[in-house]
Amino acid sequence: MNLGSDINFAAQQLIAGKTVAIPTETVYGLAANAFDVDAVIQIFEIKQRPKFNPLIVHVGSWEMVALISTAIPSTLKLLADTFWPGPLTLLLPKSSLIHDIVTAGSEMVAVRMPNHPLTLQLLQTLTFPLAAPSANLFGTISPTSAQHVSDQLGDKLAYILDGGQSEIGVESTIVKVNNDDKVVILRPGGITAEAIADLIGYKPEIAIPSEQPEAPGMLKSHYAPKIPLIIGDIDHLINECESGNIAVLSYNKLYNDSRIVMQRRLSPNGNLHEAAQQLFSALHDLEQSEAAYIIGEFVPNNGIGIAINDRLTRASS
Ligand code: TXA
Numbered sequence: 001m002n003l004g005s006d007i008n009f010a011a012q013q014l015i016a017g018k019t020v021a022i023p024t025e026t027v028y029g030l031a032a033n034a035f036d037v038d039a040v041i042q043i044f045e046i047k048q049r050p051k052f053n054p055l056i057v058h059v060g061s062w063e064m065v066a067l068i069s070t071a072i073p074s075t076l077k078l079l080a081d082t083f084w085p086g087p088l089t090l091l092l093p094k095s096s097l098i099h100d101i102v103t104a105g106s107e108m109v110a111v112r113m114p115n116h117p118l119t120l121q122l123l124q125t126l127t128f129p130l131a132a133p134s135a136n137l138f139g140t141i142s143p144t145s146a147q148h149v150s151d152q153l154g155d156k157l158a159y160i161l162d163g164g165q166s167e168i169g170v171e172s173t174i175v176k177v178n179n180d181d182k183v184v185i186l187r188p189g190g191i192t193a194e195a196i197a198d199l200i201g202y203k204p205e206i207a208i209p210s211e212q213p214e215a216p217g218m219l220k221s222h223y224a225p226k227i228p229l230i231i232g233d234i235d236h237l238i239n240e241c242e243s244g245n246i247a248v249l250s251y252n253k254l255y256n257d258s259r260i261v262m263q264r265r266l267s268p269n270g271n272l273h274e275a276a277q278q279l280f281s282a283l284h285d286l287e288q289s290e291a292a293y294i295i296g297e298f299v300p301n302n303g304i305g306i307a308i309n310d311r312l313t314r315a316s317s
């Protein structure tokens, strides 16, 4: 299998117009040269992703940001100066170097400098930025390990750059400024609304997911496990299930019932950061169980818990 930590090999593949899975601190990405239309089309094909859903462009330097965007609002610059490299994505006006296929026809490009040593080093050896969605089939659970990528897409990629388990575990926070120059969160993620508020002096608005989303990845149904996921009060839901095996996804508590065939606790000590890190791998495990349903619960709705609850909601729609 074509998996390892050889940055030079990964770079050669990308220069040749091929696709490579890259580790990031949020989730693994399915990367290709963002300036190469044919390479970008391969991303959509491998991922079976609709072309109306644009891609995040990953950069390793501010020089690259200046090449792919025509301006940066001062508030977004402040956020990036504070949180980059890290789980924050900015919507910026795109330059002509970014083809419409990358942005799905929008004049705005999503830009992020990821915080993973292998991927930062890779980006810094390349002369082009990397377009990369999460490295999973459209609508399924995001990958937080090289194994997750390999299980789903192993035979379709030139290489999987293995950088271990993703540290943050949920995708980046996507932000833009609106007409009043106020920060709006289009997708909650690894950088919390509270951390942004501390910096800009007000609580940013969080856009509500809809059927006609501005960030099309905000589609209501997403991250769907193979077994239906039901979120609510776990004891109550277990009692309601008349028959069949059950899998349980809890925040910190352990549940006892003879029908439970698999259980994952996101954080036995009730730590939201650990819960975020464990979320997708717990869902990957549970969807492999023999259960008829996965029964889960929300985590406390603050900090990174908002991003976790957002993913749980969409995984259960
Ligand atoms: O943490 C992350 O953001 C990961 C890692 C790989 O960087 N990437 C990721 O990509 O989550 P993806 O494709 O799974 O989600 C990207 C989201 C989608 O909701 C997409 O619609 C939105 O970003 N997006 C990308 N470009 C956009 C644009 N030009 N305008 C509005 N939304 C955009």
Ligand code: MG
Residues within 6 Å of the ligand: 133, 134, 142, 217
């Ligand atoms: Mg995704």
